[in-house]
Amino acid sequence: MANELPFRPKTGEIPTQPGVYRWLDANGRVLYVGKAKNLRARLSNYFGPLDSLHERTRRMVTSAADVQWTIVNTEYEALQLEFTWIKEFDPPFNVRFKDDKSYPYLAVSIAEAVPRAFITRNRELKGVKYFGPYTQAWAVRETLDTLLKVYPVRSCTKGVYQRAQSSKRACLLGDIGKCAAPCVQRVTPAEHKQIAKQFIDFMAGGDLKHVELLRAKMQEASQDQQYELAAQYRDDVEALETVLEKSAVVFSDQTDADLFGIADDELAAAVSMFVVRGGRIRGVRGWVIDKELERDPAELVEYVLQNVYAPIDGAEPQEVPREVIVPVDPADKTEVAKWLSEIRGSKVDLHIAQRGDKAALAGTALTNAKHALMLYKTRRSADFTARADALAGIQRVLGLDSAPLRIECFDVSHLSGTNVVASMVVFEDGLPKKDHYRRFSIDQTQDDTDSIYQVLSRRLKYLREPMENENDSATSNRFAYRPSLLIVDGGLPQVNAAQRAVNESGVADLTVIGLAKRLEEVWRPGSDFPVIFPRATDELFLLQRIRDEAHRFAITYQRQKRSSSIASALSEISGLGEKRVSALLKHFGSAKRLKLASAAEISEVAGIGPVLAEQIVQALDS
Incomplete structure (x- = not known):
């Protein structure tokens, strides 16, 4: 393979101004969109020797047949154009967002002549104002039902509304006071729109000003001896207070903010978003991102903000609050803050929470993101179809004769060279077989490679062929089951040590690989180059989960050893x-x-x- 790209433009041809660039394949499909303060400096990073590029970057540029760029005047214009093109072309090597679930929203169709309040999971309807997302469908139903007592907005479908118009008879909601019944002219369309506006104002603010206003009206009606009207206002106050009580109060200063937590590894990232309005948590939302190219946290934050706030054609965009709190500043903080301020129509404070309640809630968002990432990886491995595809993919990439139905993975753990232990975890048919797990204590060792050699030697002595005694009790020992694939946590030195143990054991036809954590590279014994599994695939997720499980099991045992040694000293x-x-x-x-x-x-x-x-x-x- 040539060490340079055949379509590389001359360095002098690439401008030094700000701009946006696109990588395209032979069919003209956009593979990747990026921005740069200096196009020449940025693109020169891609046109270095191929063997010096990160593996995923090398895969992207070798898939391309051309690179194009567009010059803009400022970095802010570059940011806007990048956002637009990512939305338009959906490039496969840019980060890919997918909700970890479909969330219910409370929505009001403000574009209709007679607005309607309803519950939906479709976030892309035109002319609709959204509130939420809500974590539970029953919660949004209860909220809508309670608010209709105070703000009786139409909530029926178009067909029901038209039938009521034709028959000149209101439905049950109109009779019980949960709809102002514009269908039978109990209120005019203009009056109904005013009711809808009050509904929207309460949902958007979520504070006590609406309650105080109704309470004042109640007092005024009582003083005028209009006791039935005062009782109605009293019921309305209780209804609004019920809605507010169900929203957790987190700040006392009427904060309007969106807080983001991001947890990521080499392959994916999970995002947790807390929507705070009027000092209360009004919604929680989450995504999972498949990362094709390597992304640092600052780049991830920028792409997350783009995904959340970039306007969708014809649909109501996500409301931009006064504050946007992120775990790290985005790559172009000034330009991103300016972009958010333009969408909002006033200044947006984009910052990191340093202390107090906001920092605490940001920590909660991060905890949720970490949990979502763990669930995402676990569910992918637990799905039968995904497991079957993963095992078939491992077989294909490694060139095995059959799918590795039993996989054993080994990891070494120690504390500054003391209390050295190792773990063996077993996965059968892509699922953990925990009763087959084993732990090893290592008394003396030179380094990690020596530890791996010792552990594999001890494990492989149960697999010597032929068995000295076929009726030996070892045949019933789960430790004697033959694995289809051996994995060690580490790179080429650890793999070579493991292969040496296999060779000396006399056990034939055992495949050994190593999974290096930093770049998720798979190493084969004696190989100068790693095997690269396609990113965001079931097979790589399965290998990663097995390696992480071995690491967890080893760390747990190592901590137990430390505690027991302390206990021995204390006793x-x-x-x-x-x-x-x-x-x-x-x-x-x-x-x-x-x-x-x-x-x-x-x-x-x-x-x-x-x-x-x-x-x-x-x-x-x-």
Whole structure:
């Protein structure tokens, strides 16, 4: 393969102004859209020697047949044009967004002559004002039902409305006061639009000003001895307060903000968005992003904001609040903030929450994003069709004779070279077989490669062929089941060490690979170049999950070893029995925190006095 792209333009031909560039394949399909402050400097990064490029970048440029660019006047114009082209062309190598679920929204069809309030999961309807998203359908139904008592907006379908017009008879909602019944002229279209506007104002603000206004009207009606009207206002106040009580109050300063949490790994990212209006959480939304090219957090934030706030043709765009709180500043913060301000029509504060309630809620959003990413990867591996495709894909890419129905993965864990342990996890038919998991303690080792060699040697002694005694009890031992594929966590040195253990064991026809975490590269023994699995595929997700499970299992065992070693040291102290040792570890939560504690802090534990606390500190220091 040539080490340069045949269509590479001359360096002098590429302008140095700001602009947007597009990579296209032989059929003219746009593969990737990007922006640059300096087009020549940016594109020169792509036209270096191919073997110096990141693997995924190399895959993109070798799939292309041409690169084109458009010069603009400012970086802000480049940002806008990039957003427009990504929406228009949907390039496969740009980040791909997909909701982790379909969310219900409360919507009002403001473009209709007689607006309608309804619940929908379609976020792209034209002439519609959206509120939410809501996490539960029942919650939005309850909200709508309660608000119709106060703001009786039409909620029926077009067919029901037209039948009521023809028959000149209102439906049940009109009779019980949950619809102003514009179909039978109880209110004019203009009056009904005013009711819809009040409905929208309450949903958009979500604060107490509407309640205070109704309460004032109630007092005025009571003073005028209009007691039935005052009772109606009283019921309206209670209804609005019920809606507000169901929205968690997080800020006391009537904050309007969107907070984003992003968790990512080498292949995907999950986004959690908290919608806060009037100081209350009014909605939560989430996405999963498949990353084709390597993206740093700043780039991810920029693409997330684009996906959320970029106007959709004909559809009501997502409302831009006064504050947008992100985990890291986007790559072009000034231009992005200007773009958001233009959409909102006033200044938008784009920033990172540093302290207080906002930082706490941003942390909650991050926790949700991490959980969503874990679920996304787990569900992909748990789906039968996805597992079958994954195993077939692994077989195809590695050139195996059959699909690897039993996969074993090994990982080594230690703390600065001490308490060295290893784990073996087993996946059969793409699912974890936890009763086959094994843990290894390693007394003496030189480094990780030596640890891998020792562990594989111990594991493979159960697979020597032919068995010395076919009736040996080892045949019933789950440890003696033959794997279809062996995986080690690491790169070429770890794989070569594992292969050496296989060769010395005498076990034939065992395939060994290593999965290097940084770039998700798969290494074969003795190979100078890694095997690259296609990104965002079921086979790579399965390999990644198996490797992560081995890492988790090893870390858990290593922590147990550390705690037990601390417990052993403590049990040797006169006056410390098993119960007091357990109380100490339970109080501090981990051996590490206990070792960092002072004598005064240790003495706070029930049953531990100052003298005993000093003995514990001395024992742990030694």
